[in-house]
Structures are given as structure tokens and as C-alpha cells.
Amino acid sequence: MIAPIETKGSKNVLGKPLIPCCTQLKTGWYRNGSCETDGNDGGRHVICAQMTEEFLAFSQSMGNDLSTPLPEYDFPGLKAGDCWCLCAGRWKEAFEAGVAPKIKLEACEESALELVSLESLQAHQITK
Numbered sequence: 001m002i003a004p005i006e007t008k009g010s011k012n013v014l015g016k017p018l019i020p021c022c023t024q025l026k027t028g029w030y031r032n033g034s035c036e037t038d039g040n041d042g043g044r045h046v047i048c049a050q051m052t053e054e055f056l057a058f059s060q061s062m063g064n065d066l067s068t069p070l071p072e073y074d075f076p077g078l079k080a081g082d083c084w085c086l087c088a089g090r091w092k093e094a095f096e097a098g099v100a101p102k103i104k105l106e107a108c109e110e111s112a113l114e115l116v117s118l119e120s121l122q123a124h125q126i127t128k
Contacts, residue, residue: 010036011110013118021048021107022083026074035085035109043087044115048107050126051082055101058094083107088115095120102126 010018020033028034029041035048049055056067056078066084069077078084083104092115094100105125112121 010034012106013108013110013113013121014105015110016106018109019104019106021085021104025076025078025082025084027083028085031074035107037109037111044089044111045085046088046109046112047086047091047116047121048083048104049086049091049101050103051078051080051084052099052101053080054099055094056080058097058099059090062090062093064090088112092116095124100124 012018018034018036021027021035022033026033027045029037029045035046037044037046051066059066066078069075086101088111091100091103091112095116100120101124103121103124103126105121108121
């Protein structure tokens with residue numbers, strides 16, 4: 001098995017090196033496929049989630065349409081199955097509403113724990 005590529009020394013919620021969220025889409029605060037962050041990321045795009053129709057509809061109902069492409073921002077629009085670095089606050093809202101998408105635990109940046117418990121994340125991790 002090939003070891004996952006690590007990113008710049010950032011840690012994940014397990015205290016290990018952060019792995020990329022997605023290699024096909026330009027996701028994350030830095031648009032490099034990783035849920036890395038810094039102090040300028042007011043939304044804390046640190047939870048690597050796999051989109052579902054249910055979550056996308058929820059996000060749109062909350063005022064954040066993630067499904068519609070916005071070419072002017074190089075945003076392709078998301079569909080079920082795509083992975084994306086979500087704002088920790090939005091994932092928490094979806095969790096509380098019972099529609100939180102599954103996540104890639106090793107790709108969630110450690111600052112997610114400031115808003116969401118490790119236990120909640122572990123209960124929603126993608127299992128192979």
C-alpha cells in the first residue's frame with residue numbers, strides 16, 4: 001500500500017500529519033486539495049467531507065449553494081460523492097440537523113476540534 005501524501009506539517013484531528021482531502025478538485029482555503037488553514041480563514045474550511053444530495057440541499061437551504069458552478073471563481077459545483085473542505089461551523093450545523101456528510105478523518109485539520117468533538121467526527125468517518 002502506498003502511504004498517503006502529507007501536507008506541509010499541518011496536523012489532523014488525530015494529531016498525525018494531515019493528508020489531502022481531494023486530488024481532483026481545488027478545495028481548501030489554499031485551493032490545493034488539502035484542508036490546511038491559517039488565521040485568515042474565517043470560515044475554518046477544515047473538515048474533509050464527502051458530499052451527499054441531502055447535505056448539498058441542506059447547505060443550499062442555509063444560503064450556501066455548493067451545487068451550482070461558478071466559473072468566474074473556478075468553482076465547478078459539487079455533486080454527491082465529491083470531497084470538499086467544509087467550514088467546521090457548517091458541518092456542525094448539519095450534524096445537529098442530522099444531515100452531516102461522512103468525513104475523511106485523517107484529512108480533517110486539527111482546528112476542527114475547536115468546534116466539533118472528535119467523537120462526532122469519528123462517528124461520521126468514511127470506512128473502507
